[in-house]
Amino acid sequence: xxxxxxxxxxxxxxxxGIGTAGSRVWHVNTVAMRAASVEVSGRxxxxxxxxxxxxxxxxxxxxxVGLTERAAALAKRSIKxxxxxxxxxxxxxxxxxxxxxxxxTPGKVLSLCAKALRPEPTDPAVPxxxxxxxxxxxxxxxxxxxxxxPVRVASVAGSFPAGLGPIGVRLAEIADATSAGADEIDIVLxxxxxLAGRYRQAFDEVAASKEAAGHAHLxxxxxxxxxxxxxxxxxxxxxAMAAGADFIKTSTGKIGTSATLPVALCMAEAIxxxxxxxxxxxxxxxxxxxxxxxxxxxxxxxxxxxxxxxxLHPDLFRIGASSLLNDVLLQLDRLGTGRYPRPDKTVV
Amino acid sequence: xxxxxxGLGVPKTYKMYVGGAFxxxxxxxxxxARSAGGDLLAHAVAGSRKxxxxxxxxxRGAQAAWAARTAYNRGQILYRVAEVMDSRRAELIRELAxxxxxxxxxxDPAGEVDVAIERWxxxxxxxxxxxxxxxxxxxxAGPYFNFTVPEPMGVVGIASPDEAPLLGIVSRLAPAxxxxxxxxxxxxxxxxxxxxTLAEILATSDVPGGVVNVLTGRRAPLVRALAGHGDVDCxxxxxxxxxxxxxxxxxxxxxRLAAETVTRVVHATVGERHWLEAAAxxxxxxxxFCEYKTVWHPKGR
Numbered sequence: 001x002x003x004x005x006x007x008x009x010x011x012x013x014x015x016x017g018i019g020t021a022g023s024r025v026w027h028v029n030t031v032a033m034r035a036a037s038v039e040v041s042g043r044x045x046x047x048x049x050x051x052x053x054x055x056x057x058x059x060x061x062x063x064x065v066g067l068t069e070r071a072a073a074l075a076k077r078s079i080k081x082x083x084x085x086x087x088x089x090x091x092x093x094x095x096x097x098x099x100x101x102x103x104x105t106p107g108k109v110l111s112l113c114a115k116a117l118r119p120e121p122t123d124p125a126v127p128x129x130x131x132x133x134x135x136x137x138x139x140x141x142x143x144x145x146x147x148x149x150p151v152r153v154a155s156v157a158g159s160f161p162a163g164l165g166p167i168g169v170r171l172a173e174i175a176d177a178t179s180a181g182a183d184e185i186d187i188v189l190x191x192x193x194x195l196a197g198r199y200r201q202a203f204d205e206v207a208a209s210k211e212a213a214g215h216a217h218l219x220x221x222x223x224x225x226x227x228x229x230x231x232x233x234x235x236x237x238x239x240a241m242a243a244g245a246d247f248i249k250t251s252t253g254k255i256g257t258s259a260t261l262p263v264a265l266c267m268a269e270a271i272x273x274x275x276x277x278x279x280x281x282x283x284x285x286x287x288x289x290x291x292x293x294x295x296x297x298x299x300x301x302x303x304x305x306x307x308x309x310x311x312l313h314p315d316l317f318r319i320g321a322s323s324l325l326n327d328v329l330l331q332l333d334r335l336g337t338g339r340y341p342r343p344d345k346t347v348v
Numbered sequence: 349x350x351x352x353x354x355g356l357g358v359p360k361t362y363k364m365y366v367g368g369a370f371x372x373x374x375x376x377x378x379x380x381a382r383s384a385g386g387d388l389l390a391h392a393v394a395g396s397r398k399x400x401x402x403x404x405x406x407x408r409g410a411q412a413a414w415a416a417r418t419a420y421n422r423g424q425i426l427y428r429v430a431e432v433m434d435s436r437r438a439e440l441i442r443e444l445a446x447x448x449x450x451x452x453x454x455x456d457p458a459g460e461v462d463v464a465i466e467r468w469x470x471x472x473x474x475x476x477x478x479x480x481x482x483x484x485x486x487x488x489a490g491p492y493f494n495f496t497v498p499e500p501m502g503v504v505g506i507a508s509p510d511e512a513p514l515l516g517i518v519s520r521l522a523p524a525x526x527x528x529x530x531x532x533x534x535x536x537x538x539x540x541x542x543x544x545t546l547a548e549i550l551a552t553s554d555v556p557g558g559v560v561n562v563l564t565g566r567r568a569p570l571v572r573a574l575a576g577h578g579d580v581d582c583x584x585x586x587x588x589x590x591x592x593x594x595x596x597x598x599x600x601x602x603x604r605l606a607a608e609t610v611t612r613v614v615h616a617t618v619g620e621r622h623w624l625e626a627a628a629x630x631x632x633x634x635x636x637f638c639e640y641k642t643v644w645h646p647k648g649r
Binding site: 342343 | 579608609
């Protein structure tokens with residue numbers, strides 16, 4: 001990563017700050033960050049220091065009430081008839097059909113791939129999903145089934161879901177998944193380092209993962225449910241994007257708190273501001289706890305209103321889900337026939 | 349209903365009962381519930397088609413667990429409903445009396461409540477007995493042990509009649525619950541308030557949330573939504589009075605919609621429509637809400 005020219009620097013409002021780098025001031029709003037300040041003062045050195053690549057990025061304080069309120073307002077947007085059909089079809093196109101269970105078998109992955117290619121066998125108008133997301137062990141199976149199709153293979157890697165394995169092992173896992181045929185790699189941000197104020201370490205690990213991933217797209221999971229505040233979410237978003245992430249992703253789906261609309265809005269705003277400062281368009285993937293068609297179009301509304309129609313594309317927006325597709329298909333079926341079908345009509 | 353005696357009283361807000369919670373309509377609409385004589389009693393919730401869909405979803409979610417309970421346990425819970433009905437007997441009588449005030453027909457609220465409680469107890473007792481009576485071992489010509497067992501259909505939609513605001517619901521709901529179905533009940537359109545009080549009784553008597561959902565509102569659109577919903581296994585159109593011209597039209601359309609989604613349609617028989625009489629309760633009412641599964645089991649040495 002290159003350091004940002006001074007002219008790009010945006011002036012964040014500074015109130016309370018610890019550890020400065022250049023003229024950037026880090027804001028302290030969370031318990032986690034206060035813990036970091038203790039560590040910084042106790043162990044002077046790199047802790048709390050800001051990687052140069054982040055200097056000048058708009059890591060401004062967030063407005064939690066504003067985010068919640070705007071997300072709630074956007075969630076009320078009424079989407080009907082043709083717009084609803086278009087939104088549901090787009091949700092299918094942007095979907096990462098996911099199975100991340102300890103009991104995943106090649107057979108299950110194969111049937112998921114079949115479903116990814118032709119989500120609704122009776123209706124060819126329903127497009128294929130964006131990608132199938134599996135554990136590294138099963139990347140080969142998915143890659144074989146999806147070779148020559150528009151559906152990509154995504155793999156979690158880097159000691160998913162905690163992300164706390166030895167860095168060498170994590171990088172090897174990423175490289176392994178890529179060479180097995182993964183087009184996209186989902187890693188987790190090292191929240192341990194991030195929350196302890198070792199931003200440099202967290203940054204370097206993402207950058208190294210990007211390198212290890214090679215041609216594959218890198219999605220960085222922030223696990224926002226564990227970050228504690230919107231300020232931390234914004235800071236983690238900026239850190240991941242500056243370190244080279246192609247996508248930033250909300251959650252692993254493995255902890256209780258998953259994607260929420262305000263968190264997605266917060267990250268979308270970070271993506272927008274990063275694009276303004278850096279010029280690079282980073283994607284957003286929302287994942288975890290998204291089960292209903294209505295939730296999916298609420299996220300689409302947030303994307304469209306925050307980032308514009310350019311981001312309503314599988315290259316820049318993804319929904320990671322395992323059971324969402326069935327509800328979307330059910331709603332599409334209902335739009336076509338006018339009747340609510342049995343939910344068990346769609347399986348897998 | 350405001351408190352008796354002095355004071356300002358606490359007017360009751362009659363809401364619908366969905367998924368174990370008392371909710372207003374998603375549409376925000378209400379309609380006036382009047383006594384037979386035309387006095388305004390309260391504003392009942394005017395449920396929408398969306399409310400029907402929400403109720404069907406929670407009923408489907410609750411069905412497997414309800415059916416998986418032991419027959420004995422279901423019987424105990426239904427008996428508990430009768431207990432709570434009995435303890436709130438005075439309130440039920442007062443509700444019914446208010447609703448039927450000004451009616452030309454001679455009404456007997458206390459009699460209707462007593463029969464309703466007894467009927468509920470009667471059906472509670474059937475929970476662990478109906479399979480022996482309705483099912484059985486079949487004599488077949490072959491080396492098979494062949495037997496038939498009744499099983500719950502799944503989600504049952506019940507349109508309740510107007511002429512017996514409480515007893516009509518009890519007479520159709522109780523037999524539907526016995527084999528392990530869950531229910532979406534449309535209260536009688538004319539006198540919906542007592543159905544909400546019955547829902548309060550269900551809510552406080554160990555019936556798991558979602559097993560019974562009580563909606564109030566206009567019958568025709570709600571019956572159409574229920575009958576046309578693919579995830580409803582059976583609709584009971586007892587609330588559509590065959591003698592009433594409009595009701596008969598609604599029933600005919602509901603049957604057409606139900607046929608499109610392969611939904612069973614049942615009606616209370618003519619005998620069963622004499623709600624106060626013993627003929628209105630029968631194990632065959634339970635049978636109407638059952639699927640029959642026949643098993644061929646090879647036998648040999």
